[in-house]
Amino acid sequence: MKTATTPQVQRLKRTALYRLHRSHGAKIVEFAGWEMPVQYCGVIEEHLAVRQRAGLFDVSHMGEVELSGPHALDLCQRLTANDVARIKIGQAQYNLLLNENGGTIDDIVVYRLEADHFLICVNAANTDKDFQWILGKSQGEAEVRDTSCRYVQLALQGPLAEKILQRLTPLRLAEIKSFHFSFGAVSGSHCLVARTGYTGEDGFELYCDPDLGEGLWSNLMDAGSDLGLQPAGLGARDTLRLEKGYPLYGHELDDNTTPLEAGLEWVTKFSKGSFLGKEALLKQKQAGVKRKLVGLEMTGPGIARSQYPILKRDDLIGQVTSGTKSPTLGKSIALGYVRAQEADVGNDVEVEIRGRRVGARIVALPFYHR
Incomplete structure (x- = not known):
């Protein structure tokens, strides 16, 4: 006689700030295997706080993979689209991990800590996949370590972010330019400040030891209290990135989507030498892409959501990947892929929303400009 077995339930992960979020009334949801705050007082209020003043996010669910050794740069160059050799110590770079077909394994940020030491920030859902991929391709070229458990990552964002952070650090923040970083004390905690x-x-974005995370969060909130700093969750983070046209892995990017289709040719440096997926991308570039990522602005009522069909005169031409009602613009906006020949700005199309066709127009990206 067989005994019934209870299926194993994978326990969700929690960041070092989980109890703090709970105590401050955050609404917690599951995201990429983590219990994360989706909102505090409300997505729209948090979104507008970031646009107008500042917001503080716990993004410690993001993963970190470190590469070190004499051939660490060579490994970075071979596995990514951008030219890592261009960045100096103290610089960061937006980049893409690619497979042999030119598909996107993940979009990442590479930090050059030393000449032969790199910190790669990866998406939460892809941490193990990315680590195993890099490790499997390393062939002993470099030491590859998943160091995600060593970091809390907080994102202080908004036009008043520098003013708030400067109250807590001797670092000269005005001298840290976009996509540069420095190490220093923030309220007594040693941090990477990017x-x-x-x-x-x-x-x-601040990286520090997990034991220091709660104190750093509290000190930042105190430092910005008179300037309207608000805690913000993943809901606002998503609407903010969407207004800017930034891709989200699993929506605009995946293993079968190339940077040329996603409007990320600027990240892809064909001149740097050999890299994984280069031949496939060169062939695609020569032949022309069959689909393109576009911005959509709804001209009729409704919000276009992920996987909604995009049509032109009864012809299915594509699919929505992300959509929302823009808190800043007061309009319904979306990203989606359409046939390349239908991707021109100004093209009027329709989005099918729950069986109803609603007008939309292809517009230039980003939707929002500072």
Whole structure:
């Protein structure tokens, strides 16, 4: 007689700030295997705080992979689209991990800590996949380590971010330019302070030891209390990135989507030498892409959501990948892929929303400009 077995339920991960978020009334949701705050007081209020003042995000669910050794740069160059050799110590770079077909394994940020030491920030859902991919391709060229558990990552974003952070650090923040970073004390905690972000606003991402995370969060909130700093969740982070036209992995990017289709040819440096997927991308570039990522502005009522069909005169021409009602613009906006010949700005199309066709227009990206 067989005994019934209870299926194993994978326990969701929590960041070092989980209890703090709970105590401050955050609404917690599952995201990429983590229990994360989706909002505090409300997505729209948090979104507008970032656009007008500043917001503080816990993004410690993001993963970190470190590459070190004499051939670490060679490994970075071979596995990514951008030219890592161009960045100096203290600089960061937006980049893409590619497969043999030119598909996007992940979009990443590479930090050059030393000449032969790189920190790669990867998407939360892809941490193990990316680590195993890099490790499998390393062939002993470099030491590859998943160091995600060593970091809390906080994102202080908005036009007042520098003013708030400067109250807590002796670092000269005005000298840290976009996609540059420095190491220093923030309220007594040793941090990597990077002028990077995912909101379309000025801001900083701070990496520190997990034991220091709660104190750093609280000190930042105290330092910005008189300037309207608000805690912000993943809901606002998504609407902010969407207004700026930034891709989200699993929506605008995946293993079968190339940078040429996603409007990321600027990240792809064919001149740097050999890299994984280069031949496939050169063939695609020569032949022309069959589909393109576009911005959509709804001209009729409704919000276009992921996987909604995009039509032109009864002809299915594409699919929505992300959509929302823009808090800044007061309009319904979306990203989606359409046939290349239908991707011109100004083209009027329709989005099928729950069986109803609603007018939309292809517009230039980004939707929002500072």
